[in-house]
Amino acid sequence: MTLHVAIIGGGASGTLAAAHLLRRRSSPERLRITLVESREDVGCGIAYSTDQSSHLLNTRVHNMSAFPEEPEHFARWLERQGLSSGGGLEFVPRKVYGRYLTELIAAEPNASAVPRLRIVKQECTGLRPHEHGVEVALSDGTVLPSHFAILATGYCRDGRHEPGLDDPWSRPEKHDLAAPVVLVGTGLTMVDMVMSLLDSGQSGPIYALSRRGLLPQPHRVTKPLKLSTADIPIGTSLAYMMHWLRSTIRSHETAGGNWRDIIDGLRPHTQMLWRHLPHESRGRFLRHASSLWDTHRHRMPPASADRIADAQASGLLRIIRGHFQEAHRTAHGTNITYRPSGSREPLVLEASHAIDCRGFGRLSLPTKNRLIQSLLDDGLARVDTLKLGLDFDKHDALVDANGCSTARVFGIGPITRGSHWEITAVPDIREQAARLAELLLGTPGLNESAPRRETN
Amino acid sequence: MLSMKGKYGLKALYHLAGLPPGVMAQSIEISEKHGISKKFLDAILADLRHSGFVQTRKGRGGGYCLTRSPDSIMVGHVLRVLDGPLAPIHCASRTAYHRCHDCPDENACAVRLTMLEVREAIAAVLDNKSLTAMRQMVEDEKADLDEVLAAS
Structure with missing residues (x-):
């Protein structure tokens, strides 16, 4: 019998899910994947x-294999x-990685019969799980019957953003290069936006505003300490954990x-760390420690760090510590109101435009x-309790409103952030894609109502 | 190996896990019930408070209670705090590492390599055993014993 899997979302997460499924089951008549992506x-x-070539991967080549x-x-x-090649230690442009991912699922060596993967250029509008599978509703009204669905919808962006601020991932409009820009x-x-501005010949000041003004740390070649889970005090409060980390x-x-x-x-243990972190400490981490963690864990390539340092030294890039309050567009550009750290009086920055570089917050x-x-x-x-995404169980199965795991719908990537x-x-x-492929393709018979699970 | 500190700490948490919600236990009560010196127990409870497993309230009706549901506190969580990294031998830990004095090459040491595996097995058991599961084990034992007694 043929296993049908629908993957909702064709970004990096959905593509990795598809690639891992294809790799596991080689016989073409046993697996059909439908990737639903409107882009x-x-x-x-x-x-x-x-x-842009100056937007680099923030991870070295040797850590970026899909498998x-x-x-x-x-x-x-x-x-x-x-x-x-730089021996795997180099940082290549992100657009190159996008091509790699695209080719991962495009290349089917034995294109003899029906292709195992097909891409449907539609938006998915709903799912209807039932005992033996799940129906995937598409925006043109058709319904796709499948055995399993995988949600790979990323950060649930819905097109809304802070009024007055530009979306960093939409194509920038031409602007006066001598006028100030606020990030x-x-x-x-x-960092990406500064690279783009420098590439385009920006000569006016670039103001970068955040609460603590912390920049990502630069990468260096490291010798990661081989920590074991047995070494890390999991399950303790955030304060205890941070104390342990510092010491x-x-x-x-x-x-x-x-x-x-x-x-x-x-790094190999961060997901386990999060799983064992008490719920109250998770919220505290997001409020107090996540920016410090992110700047150390998510580092920038040395080439970008050098350009940032040069721009700071020349006065082109200025880091401002303060709380962003609001942005509103005027006849000449955008005014940003912020409260400098340690002060009560708000200040206003006048700029040609302002870009929202705060990343992805809560739903x-x-x-x-x-x-x-x-x-x-x-x-x-x-x-999920922190409103980071949807709630999934430890096998990445979707959890419904009553707290029960859905046997037919799974998640991968940022939607499972909670x-x-x-x-x-x-x-x-x-890693998540590999686990998911094993779980789904380990299903012994399709007449069973639930996929096989480990029991712990 | 399990230290006295680890053993008594688990007994104290086992005790707290059996309290009805909202009820607190005083350390004297725990120390008498489990035969632990009160001074030693107070030091252990201070460590457990510091690491976020128990909380205290002063005054009448005060004492110690768990900070969260006993099914989310694992034995392994507690022992790492009280006894340090889970490691059957010092050279099997990265953070509490001590080299053996008589070891010429630890990378080729058969005992160490074996103990590295033992360490992972210890973690696998202890990180999946919650305080709730501990209480359940005791209940099950009692039920078995009653059954045997009833049958005889």
Whole structure:
């Protein structure tokens, strides 16, 4: 019998899910995948659809293979394209990675019979799970019957954003290069926007505004400490955990090491850490520690760090510590009101335009994302306690409004952020894709009402 | 190996996990019931408070209680705090690492490599055993014993 899997969303997460499913089951008559994506370029998503060469991957080539068991996969693909190589230690443009992902699912070696993967250029508007499968409703009114559906809808963007601020991922309009620009947020998106502005010849000042003015740390070559779960005090409060982290880093640096070795050593365990973190500590982490964690965990390539440092030294880029309050458009541009840190009096920055670089926060409900809202309205899904995404169980099965796991609908990537927190980078998502492929294709018979599960 | 501190800490948490919601226990009550010196127990409870497993309230009706549901506190969580990294031998831990004095090459040490595996197995058991499960084990034992007694 043929297993039908519908993947909703053709960004990096959905593409990795498809690639892992295709890789596991080689016999063409046993598997059919339908990838539902309304955008033109499947594989890219918001992460890799940038066309600018200065927007680099923030992870080295040797950590970016789509398949964890084959770490050289991406490096070898780069070599075949004649684009290599720095021995896997280099940072390549993100648009190159987008092409890699696209080709992962485009290339079907045995295109003999019906292709195992087909892409449907539609929007998914709803899901109807039943005992033996799930019906996937599409925007043109058709219904796609399948055995399983995988939600790969990313951050549930719904087209809304802060009034007065530009979306960083829409094509920028031409502006006066001598006029000031404000970037709200000082993370990796800010770095990308500074790269674009420098490339376009910006000569007016660039103001980057955030609460603490923390920039991403630059990458260095590290020797990650091989931490085991047995070493890490999981399940303790955030305060205890941070104290442990600081003292571990301190003693490692006293012994001549670098803090990056500890952060990178923790990396394979971050999802487990989050799972064991008490609920109250998770909220506290988001409020107080996440920006510090992000700047150390999500670092920028040295080439970008150098350009940022040069722009700061020349006075072109100025980092402002303050609370963003509001933006409104005027006849000449955009005025940004903010309250400088440690002051009560708000100040106003006049700029030609301002770009929202704060990344992805919590869901704002009701959402204009039709699929997500319909799942919530139908009681098929619920929002996780921190409102980061939807609620999924430990096997990444969707949890419904009554707290029961749905046996037919799964999630991958940022939509599962509430259960994993660190699920935005390819090294994390590819592991999730591998687990999901094993779970779905391990199903012994399709007449069974639920996929096979491990029992712990 | 499990230290006295770890053992008594688990007994104290086991006790707190059996309290009805909203009820607190004083340390003297725990120390008498489980035969632990009160001074030692107070030091252990301070560590458990510091790491976010128990909380205290002063005054009448005050005492200690768990900060969260006992099914979300795992034995492994507690032992890492009271006894340090789960490691059957010092050179099997990265953070509480001590080299053995008599070891010429730890990377080729058969004992160490074996103990690294043991460490993962210990974590797998202890990180899946909650305080609720501990209480359930005791209940099950009692039920079995009653059954045997009833049959005889």
